[in-house]
Amino acid sequence: MVVKKVLNNNVIIADDNGNEVIVTGKGLGFGKKQGETVDESGAEKFFVLQDKKEQEQYKQLLIEVDEAFIGCMNECMTMLEKRFHVKLYEHIHVALTDHLYYAVHRQKQGLEVRNPFLTETELAYPAEFQAARELLLHVEKCTSTPMPEGEVGFVALHIHSALTSRSLEEVNQHTKLVSTLAGVIEDNLGLTMNAKELDHQRLLRHLHQAIERIQYNDDKEEPESLKKVLKDEYPLCYNLSWKLIKIMQHALKKPVPESEAVYLTLHLQRLARQRNE
Structure with a gap:
């Protein structure tokens, strides 16, 4: 690799056999000039931002963000x-660096952004949520700035987006949709969703998984006889399941398979039974 441009002491743009790559490492760019060979032994991380728009966004970030914070993000x-144990979808380098840099600045200014989807995010993506909590502890150590609980949820969504190669916009849309569905369930069953209740956790996770299946046309079959039994035995929950299905269809602009009514009815009936006990 040879140097194309030095962005700061810790970040350079290099040419790697005709591919433009961003290389980071402590002191990697210090004193370097265009055309010189990159000392790969000092490179901590390198990545290719194929999207030209993302390349420009990252370069602009490096102008605004201090080098210590870039090192922390690396x-x-x-x-x-x-x-x-994976290679992250590289958009996270731009999106999460941008998000956390300004989140730290908001905290220093005494501003706080509420996260209304914190519970839904924790239940849907528990591994990402725990990773986000640990990542924020590292950011707090780097910046000497305590971060609010709501940021754990925002960072977890960034992590999930990077792990699945799904856009952050899509991940956010699905999280908001689950929150809407949870509100409808609470209103119709006269209960409050509780993150500590196992059956509540299962239902919210199922909703997330159902939305992803619908988005990618991954249908599930169910016995016709079971659908008829549930419709006759649990009419309130069966009708509520169809109300939820119609909301999903409207939001996702895609048909929802009838099999979803069976799975939703079973989850809803567990909650309704708990409420009546």
């Missing part, structure tokens, strides 16, 4: 890749 990325 450590965070390494922590995540070791934890999940």
Whole structure:
């Protein structure tokens, strides 16, 4: 690899056999000039941002963000890749660096953004949620700035997006949809969803999984006889399941297989039974 451009003491743009790559490492860019060979032994991380728009966003970030914070974020990325044993979808370098840099600044200014989907996020993505909590502890150590609980949820969504190669916009849309569905369930069954209740956890996770199946046309079959039994035995929960299905269809602009009514009815009936005990 040869140097194309030095962005700061710790980040350079290099040419790797015709591919433009971003290389990071402590002091890697210090005193370097265009055309010189990159000392790969000092490179901590390198990645290719194929999207030209993302390349420009990252370069702009490097102008605004201090080098110490970039170093902290590189450590965070390494922590995540070791934890999940995967190569992260590289958009996270831009999106999460941008998000956390301004989140730290908001905290220093005494501003706090509420996260209304914290519970839904924790239940849907428990591994990502725990990783986000540990990552934020590292950011707090780097910046000497305590981060609010709500940020754990936001960071967990970034991590899930990076692990699944799904856009953050899509992940956010699905989380908001689950929150809407949970509200409808609470209103119709006269209960409050509780993150500590196992059956509540199972239902919310099922909703997330159902939305992903619908999005990617992964249908499940169910016995016709079971559908008829549930419709006759649990009409309240069966009708509620169809109300939820219609909301999903409207939000996702896709048909929802009838089999979903069976699985939702079973989950809803467990909650309704608990309420009546």
